[in-house]
Amino acid sequence: MTTTNDPKAADGATRGAGTPPGNPRSGPPDGSRPGWRRLFGPATLFLLPALLFLGVFLAYPAVYSVVRSFFDASGSQFVGLDNYARMFTDDRTLTAIRNTGIWVLVAPALVTGLGLVFAVLTERVRWATAFRVLLFMPMAISLFASGIIFRLVYDENPDRGVVNAAVVTVHDTFASPSEYPGARPRGEELAPDTTRGGFTTTRGYEPGETATLPLVGIRPTDVPEQAVQAADPEPVGDTIEGVVWLDVALGGEAGVIEDGENGMPRMTVDALQDGQTVASTTSGDDGRFTLTGLEPGEYEVHLAADNFTEPFRGLTWLGPTLITPVIISSWVWIMTGFAITFIAAGLAAIPRDALEAARVDGATEWQVFRKVTIPLLGPLLLVVFVTLMINVLKIFDLVFVIAPGSVQSEAGVIALQMWQVSFGAGGNQGLGSALVVLLLVLVLPIMYFNIRRFRRERS
Amino acid sequence: MSARTTLHHSRLLGGHRLLSGAAAALCLTLAATACGDGDSAASGADLDGQSLEIVGPWAGDEQKAFEEVLALFEEQTGATVSYSGAGDDLQTVLQTRIQGGDEPDVALIPQAGLIEHFADEGVLVPLSDEVVETLDQNMAGAWADIGSVDETPYGVYLKVANKSLVWYNDELFAETGAVPPETWEEFVELSENLADVGISPLSVAGADGWVLTDWFENVYLQTAGPEMYDQLAAHEIPWTDPSVEVALETLAEVWAEEQLMLGGGSGSLQTDFPTSVVNVYSDDPDAAMVVGADFIGGVVTASTNAAVGETARVFPFPSTGGEGDAVVVAGDAAVAMSDREATMELLRFLATDEAALEWAAIGGFVSPNKNLTADDYADPVLGQVAEQIVLAGDSVRFDLSDLQPAAFGATVGDGMWQTLQDFLSDPSDVEGTMERLEAEATRAYGN
Numbered sequence: 001m002t003t004t005n006d007p008k009a010a011d012g013a014t015r016g017a018g019t020p021p022g023n024p025r026s027g028p029p030d031g032s033r034p035g036w037r038r039l040f041g042p043a044t045l046f047l048l049p050a051l052l053f054l055g056v057f058l059a060y061p062a063v064y065s066v067v068r069s070f071f072d073a074s075g076s077q078f079v080g081l082d083n084y085a086r087m088f089t090d091d092r093t094l095t096a097i098r099n100t101g102i103w104v105l106v107a108p109a110l111v112t113g114l115g116l117v118f119a120v121l122t123e124r125v126r127w128a129t130a131f132r133v134l135l136f137m138p139m140a141i142s143l144f145a146s147g148i149i150f151r152l153v154y155d156e157n158p159d160r161g162v163v164n165a166a167v168v169t170v171h172d173t174f175a176s177p178s179e180y181p182g183a184r185p186r187g188e189e190l191a192p193d194t195t196r197g198g199f200t201t202t203r204g205y206e207p208g209e210t211a212t213l214p215l216v217g218i219r220p221t222d223v224p225e226q227a228v229q230a231a232d233p234e235p236v237g238d239t240i241e242g243v244v245w246l247d248v249a250l251g252g253e254a255g256v257i258e259d260g261e262n263g264m265p266r267m268t269v270d271a272l273q274d275g276q277t278v279a280s281t282t283s284g285d286d287g288r289f290t291l292t293g294l295e296p297g298e299y300e301v302h303l304a305a306d307n308f309t310e311p312f313r314g315l316t317w318l319g320p321t322l323i324t325p326v327i328i329s330s331w332v333w334i335m336t337g338f339a340i341t342f343i344a345a346g347l348a349a350i351p352r353d354a355l356e357a358a359r360v361d362g363a364t365e366w367q368v369f370r371k372v373t374i375p376l377l378g379p380l381l382l383v384v385f386v387t388l389m390i391n392v393l394k395i396f397d398l399v400f401v402i403a404p405g406s407v408q409s410e411a412g413v414i415a416l417q418m419w420q421v422s423f424g425a426g427g428n429q430g431l432g433s434a435l436v437v438l439l440l441v442l443v444l445p446i447m448y449f450n451i452r453r454f455r456r457e458r459s
Numbered sequence: 460m461s462a463r464t465t466l467h468h469s470r471l472l473g474g475h476r477l478l479s480g481a482a483a484a485l486c487l488t489l490a491a492t493a494c495g496d497g498d499s500a501a502s503g504a505d506l507d508g509q510s511l512e513i514v515g516p517w518a519g520d521e522q523k524a525f526e527e528v529l530a531l532f533e534e535q536t537g538a539t540v541s542y543s544g545a546g547d548d549l550q551t552v553l554q555t556r557i558q559g560g561d562e563p564d565v566a567l568i569p570q571a572g573l574i575e576h577f578a579d580e581g582v583l584v585p586l587s588d589e590v591v592e593t594l595d596q597n598m599a600g601a602w603a604d605i606g607s608v609d610e611t612p613y614g615v616y617l618k619v620a621n622k623s624l625v626w627y628n629d630e631l632f633a634e635t636g637a638v639p640p641e642t643w644e645e646f647v648e649l650s651e652n653l654a655d656v657g658i659s660p661l662s663v664a665g666a667d668g669w670v671l672t673d674w675f676e677n678v679y680l681q682t683a684g685p686e687m688y689d690q691l692a693a694h695e696i697p698w699t700d701p702s703v704e705v706a707l708e709t710l711a712e713v714w715a716e717e718q719l720m721l722g723g724g725s726g727s728l729q730t731d732f733p734t735s736v737v738n739v740y741s742d743d744p745d746a747a748m749v750v751g752a753d754f755i756g757g758v759v760t761a762s763t764n765a766a767v768g769e770t771a772r773v774f775p776f777p778s779t780g781g782e783g784d785a786v787v788v789a790g791d792a793a794v795a796m797s798d799r800e801a802t803m804e805l806l807r808f809l810a811t812d813e814a815a816l817e818w819a820a821i822g823g824f825v826s827p828n829k830n831l832t833a834d835d836y837a838d839p840v841l842g843q844v845a846e847q848i849v850l851a852g853d854s855v856r857f858d859l860s861d862l863q864p865a866a867f868g869a870t871v872g873d874g875m876w877q878t879l880q881d882f883l884s885d886p887s888d889v890e891g892t893m894e895r896l897e898a899e900a901t902r903a904y905g906n
Binding site: 092155156182184186216217218219220222248316318319404405406407408409412420428 | 654655656657658665666667668718722725726728729731866870871872873876877880
């Protein structure tokens with residue numbers, strides 16, 4: 001980046017300093033004295049501080065990074081292209097390169113697009129400035145602070161993360177949570193039912209028998225309020241009597257109903273025969289249930305799965321799969337204001353008569369936008385887009401702050417990887433320099449494009 | 460840059476050689492005074508007008524307490540000691556000052572690996588015989604070993620951390636009639652019982668890799684014993700050793716049981732360290748226990764309404780049978796960077812009962828000093844924690860991940876941290892985890 005900047009900057013400075021125009025190669029034929037003067041003349045003297053500055057602070061570090069990338073961690077051993085080979089074979093770096101690719105493809109386009117839409121829309125409302133100030137506000141917060149905010153916003157726990165709180169609220173209005181999430185059987189009477197979910201008894205019961213089904217895994221304070229002391233079922237002629245209760249009295253014996261152990265009301269209980277549900281009932285306040293209308297035969301008792309459905313807790317936003325989109329979304333939130341400000345300024349500069357002329361000619365608003373506004377804004381949109389692109393290539397702090405440690409390798413980007421490798425803990429500045437060089441190479445085409453455009457504009 | 464370092468290095472060594480002659484003479488005089496006293500506590504050295512500089516990681520309350528300890532030294536000897544805290548940037552600060560030829564007299568170094576690094580660079584001065592003698596009187600031999608590089612003693616451990624603890628919520632324990640377990644089997648059984656009554660037994664901060672390495676180190680130290688621990692720490696045995704398999708399988712007894720951890724494996728991986736503590740000690744606690752070091756007490760005080768010693772209590776990390784009282788520790792070692800009588804006298808003072816007693820009475824401090832009892836500590840929980848370290852005697856071992864190259868032992872999303880995080884999300888893959896650990900360790904040691 002810096003090396004490409006140099007000629008341009010030096011070029012500009014030369015002009016500014018007012019060197020006489022002319023090609024150095026076409027100097028006077030006698031040569032030596034004027035050549036010497038041209039080299040060390042007043043112009044060069046004036047240029048010296050700037051050149052020194054550029055050399056020391058831009059050119060030297062850039063060149064040194066390239067040189068350093070050919071040495072090992074300690075910096076004493078020349079290793080050739082080893083660091084580069086390692087870079088492109090290391091899973092983590094490859095993930096970082098892939099993620100940076102996603103960032104570059106998605107984020108700048110998204111922000112430029114949103115910026116354009118908001119800029120055009122806010123131009124037409126009465127409180128345009130107020131809206132723009134509002135949308136620009138995130139820019140006033142540092143990326144680091146925004147990162148901390150978004151880490152909280154996307155927290156998995158709905159009690160903390162606002163996104164999951166909203167998602168859970170919406171979900172629960174359509175599907176009410178179950179009564180006994182996380183409950184599970186104690187002892188051998190019940191086993192998880194792999195085909196229909198819930199739990200099924202491990203043996204069959206005939207009408208006239210009783211089933212005592214102990215469950216655990218629920219805090220005694222979490223059973224519904226109407227629950228009362230569980231009671232042993234009484235065998236009755238042609239029904240299966242049973243009880244489901246929370247078998248968790250302190251120091252109690254497993255599988256035995258004791259004082260203080262409550263029944264589990266409103267549990268859906270089915271009788272199964274050959275895999276078919278033949279009877280169904282709901283347990284009472286003391287946990288007792290009666291399965292009636294059964295022919296003689298053997299039945300399994302089944303506790304339906306929807307008694308135990310875990311409550312919906314939202315999505316794991318900060319997990320390995322969603323982490324990059326989530327971080328991009330926070331970057332979009334921050335940077336859209338930047339795009340709006342620039343594009344709005346560009347919109348204001350568009351000659352009104354061009355728009356008016358189009359409207360007079362009978363163009364619809366959409367046509368005016370497509371055929372007049374966008375082409376006129378074109379160069380500006382490009383500047384915004386390219387600036388954002390460079391911004392995205394060096395994205396670091398957002399990823400560092402938002403991604404929890406366990407998914408940081410999945411969320412990694414080149415700039416972050418570079419820091420981790422060379423300073424974070426790795427201490428391998430050779431490999432780190434190789435990553436910097438990669439970043440530099442990626443920025444070069446964008447810079448080249450930028451410079452060419454500057455030249456074109458000037459001519 | 461490399462050229463500059465080498466240049467500086469040789470200059471430093473040269474200076475060193477020059478000094479050592481004078482130092483030998485000094486040491487003799489020092490020996491005379493110290494021996495004349497014949498007392499490990501009171502110092503007879505007269506260091507009037509001398510000034511010493513210490514750089515360390517402590518700030519805030521720790522700095523205040525340490526300065527009171529130093530005031531005691533100043534009172535006894537007449538020397539002036541100035542302490543400056545470098546916080547988390549300690550390594551950078553020290554390295555810069557060493558390169559500039561302006562090293563402090565004493566540095567407090569939190570990583571054992573860093574002592575080795577500085578010792579290799581030749582900027583550390585070995586402890587004098589008097590200091591070593593005082594160390595032997597007051598601490599288990601393991602501490603001198605931890606502070607040594609290639610059998611040369613360099614470090615005096617003043618303030619240490621006990622990483623073999625389980626913090627529990629006493630209210631939840633009382634509610635369910637649970638009692639602190641002693642063995643691993645009891646620990647797993649207790650956890651299952653807690654899960655039965657609908658309380659998540661453990662809150663595991665899986666998002667922070669070092670929390671998981673602490674789990675592993677404790678289990679490994681218990682299942683494999685201190686000698687194997689030393690070998691693994693030095694990578695003398697590979698990570699594919701059967702002892703590692705035993706440790707991972709033991710870990711999986713808890714990590715593979717979703718109901719034993721708040722949020723299961725995936726929920727744990729989203730939980731960071733402070734949150735894991737708050738989960739146990741908030742007003743409406745979600746979990747009953749959190750495994751971790753004594754400094755969890757600080758988080759409890761800062762972020763929750765629970766009181767350490769009342770709701771927040773500790774029991775030692777459960778033993779698996781063989782090595783009942785082994786303890787994983789960490790700590791800050793004081794090392795000498797200047798070869799002066801006053802420097803050694805200060806290090807000797809830091810190893811005494813006096814210095815430890817002074818800070819213990821202020822609080823927020825755990826000493827490896829075996830002459831201190833639990834009653835000497837202002838905070839009863841820390842007294843208990845310190846007692847556990849003293850009882851462990853020579854079975855204390857320094858945090859294994861801190862002894863590894865940083866690329867393996869201390870990198871977010873890499874090495875041991877990431878591998879154990881992956882193991883937490885899939886505890887059935889013991890074989891693959893061992894192979895990955897070995898591959899990453901080999902790579903890190905190869906550098």
